[in-house]
Amino acid sequence: MTWIFKRCPNCGADGVEWVGDRFWRCPSCRFEYFHNVAAAAGVIVDSGGGVLLFERTREPSRGLLSLPGGFVDPGERAEDAAMRECREELGWTPSSLSFLATFPNRYEWDGVPYSTCDIFFSTRAEGMRVSELRMDETEGRSPVIVPFMEINYARLAFESTRRALRLYTELQWRI
Ligand SMILES: [Zn+2]
Incomplete structure (x- = not known):
């Protein structure tokens, strides 16, 4: 490097x-x-059988599917970063978060590869309507609820997201 x-x-x-x-x-x-490893937060928004995913409109992995999330700012709690990213990207803020797990990831920005510690949370999509989301289109578009059993893992943008969704699905259904 x-x-x-x-x-x-x-x-x-x-x-x-x-x-x-x-x-x-x-x-x-x-x-x-x-x-150093950079911290990022991601949120599994659970509709009660499905997860909110959207299409990334920026690199890396433009066109692939993502959870709401992003880098933790200096001095910021990961929980607050997760809430902020939902607000900024979706125009919707979770009422609460549950910690799930962390997974390492690689994220390239401006030609610089960053090793990240991705911190995953889950939340219930109470009061959220996909049709009413105000997506930040510089981040993503086409939000959709995908049933957990129908997630196309090959279309997910990041390996850490695959691992988080597999774990969450296992914990929910003990499969
Ligand atoms: Zn020098």
Whole structure:
């Protein structure tokens, strides 16, 4: 991943090293910059038999299906990030959240691959009507409720989402 930073952000020297899949180190001034795991939150909105999915309208994985979710901001609780992302992406905010599990993911943005810790929550879709959602179309479109037994896992955007939905489905139906 050394090609991402061609020069040291501290002293400007060439030859920055990518060390241990974790940090960059400058051989000239010894400056180190850690590319830490980023936290993200995702929400399984359960209609009582189905999950809310929508089509991503941005990269990565544009055109594939996603849960509402996104990166946790600095200083923000993951629970609050999950609520905020639902509000921003769907125009609907859950009344409560239940923690499900975390799964690792890889997410590429502007050519930079990020390793993420995706934190999944579930909520009931009480009072939510898909036809009344106000999707942020820079994020997604075509929201739909998909019955848990009919999820097309190959069309999901991220491996972490596959694992979260499989786990949730197993827990609900003990399959
Ligand atoms: Zn340097």
